[in-house]
Amino acid sequence: MTRVIAVANQKGGVGKTTTAINLSACLAEANQKVLVVDIDPQGNTTSGFGVEKEGLENTVYELILEECKIEECLLEKVLDNLDLIPSNINLSGAEIELIGVEEKEYILKKQVDQIKEKYDFVIIDCPPSLSMLTVNAMTTADTVLVPIQCEYYALEGLSQLLHTINLVKERLNPELEMEGVVFTMYDARTNLSLQVVENVKDNLKQTIYKTIIPRNVRLAEAPSHGVPINLYDSKSAGAESYRLLAQEVIQRGEVEE
Ligand code: ADP
Ligand code: MG
Numbered sequence: 056m057t058r059v060i061a062v063a064n065q066k067g068g069v070g071k072t073t074t075a076i077n078l079s080a081c082l083a084e085a086n087q088k089v090l091v092v093d094i095d096p097q098g099n100t101t102s103g104f105g106v107e108k109e110g111l112e113n114t115v116y117e118l119i120l121e122e123c124k125i126e127e128c129l130l131e132k133v134l135d136n137l138d139l140i141p142s143n144i145n146l147s148g149a150e151i152e153l154i155g156v157e158e159k160e161y162i163l164k165k166q167v168d169q170i171k172e173k174y175d176f177v178i179i180d181c182p183p184s185l186s187m188l189t190v191n192a193m194t195t196a197d198t199v200l201v202p203i204q205c206e207y208y209a210l211e212g213l214s215q216l217l218h219t220i221n222l223v224k225e226r227l228n229p230e231l232e233m234e235g236v237v238f239t240m241y242d243a244r245t246n247l248s249l250q251v252v253e254n255v256k257d258n259l260k261q262t263i264y265k266t267i268i269p270r271n272v273r274l275a276e277a278p279s280h281g282v283p284i285n286l287y288d289s290k291s292a293g294a295e296s297y298r299l300l301a302q303e304v305i306q307r308g309e310v311e312e
Contacts, residue, residue, distance in 0.1 A: 058308055059167070059177040060234050061196035066212055067183035069204040070239030071095075073274055074300075075180035076103040077293070078200075080283030081301035083136035087175040091133075092167065093142035094192055095182040096149075101141040104133045105281025108143040116146040118166055119153070119191070125166045134283070138174075150187050160227050163191040176304075185219045193223040198234035202268075203255060205241045205248035210258060235262035235307075237300060240270045262307075266300040269293070 062075045075091065083089045093100040094115055098108040108114075113128035118140065125140070133139045153159040163179075171177050179192040193199060199220055203209050224231040236259060242248045256263060268274075271293035277284050284294045 056308075057171045057174050057177060058198070059171060059179070059196045060304075061179045061181055061189075061192040061199050062202065063181040063189055063192065063199050063216065064201050064203070064212075065183055065185045065189070065216060066204075070202040070268065071183070072097075072099045072103065072180055073278075074200070074202045074237060074239065074268070074297075075100050075178050076278070077274070077284045077297035078300055078304065079137060079176070079178045080134060080285050081294075081297045082176050082178075082304065083134055084285055084298070085301055085305065087136065087301075087305065088173065089137045090129075090140070090167075090171070090174045090177045091137065092140045092163070092177060092179040092192075092195075094146070094163070094188045095142060095180055096144050096147035097182070098141065098143040098146075099278065100180040101139065101143065102281065103278040103283070104137075104139055106130060106133065106139065106141050108141060111141055111143060114145060115140050115142045115163075116149055119146075119149050119162050121162070125170055129170070134286075146188070153187055159187060160190050160194050164195040167195050185215065189219070190223060190227070193220065193231060194228045196228075197230060198232045200234040201236050201261075202239045203236050203251075204239050205251045207247065207251070209251045209255060213259070233261050234304075235264050237264045237266065237268065239268040241267045242270045264300060264303055266296055266303050268296045268300065271296075 101108045113123040117123040273288045273291040274293035277287035
């Protein structure tokens with residue numbers, strides 16, 4: 056069974072893209088077949104895999120406007136076991152162009168459903184907003200994975216995010232569940248990181264991944280080399296943590312089946 060996971064949090068800079076890229080790459084490394092869907096107009100997931108995002112003939116934008124077939128925007132074998140539907144700045148216009156389009160909440164789902172059986176995992180990197188694009192990701196997904204940055208305002212905005220997930224579940228995708236929360240950019244040298252983790256654990260009745268992603272400069276460097284962390288610095292703390300997260304994600308699926 057394919058598991059479709061939307062990586063979402065309307066806050067920017069919390070580690071969504073870093074998690075989407077490196078979790079996907081580590082799942083692929085663990086022999087899972089992975090499709091990554093970039094639906095952020097910033098296209099950072101696309102460039103993070105070394106794909107030149109300008110000048111692509113077809114992207115998720117053309118897909119959503121039904122100007123191309125899914126096969127026509129699919130970049131196969133970006134890595135072993137990993138395909139990518141890329142995005143770029145053109146997607147920033149999609150929201151407006153979707154006004155009045157029938158069933159616009161399901162456009163991505165209809166497309167991804169056509170090919171998802173080929174994959175063990177579909178990982179969707181969401182933009183930093185609760186926009187129609189994020190709603191499309193949530194109607195397509197089975198679960199939502201929420202990265203939470205270990206900083207003072209970590210809980211801010213989380214209730215809106217959970218509310219949005221509930222609305223989508225009630226009205227558009229009854230099967231939608233929380234995948235869980237993953238803490239990112241943990242700094243063992245500060246008490247603050249630890250406090251944030253404890254605070255979120257106390258306040259959120261959600262599944263929390265045991266793996267905590269540390270702040271690791273290699274994770275920040277890798278995108279400029281166009282490769283995920285396991286290929287950029289295989290022995291770094293960042294690579295090790297995303298490998299552990301991938302194992303935990305795989306195991307969680309096995310428990311549920
Ligand atoms: P989002 O997609 O939520 O906006 P990003 O994944 O782009 O967040 O991360 C924001 C910034 O923080 C990026 O520059 C990224 O390289 C950096 N970053 C993310 N996670 C880590 C980490 N664990 N350690 C160090 N830097 C990180
Ligand atoms: Mg991002």
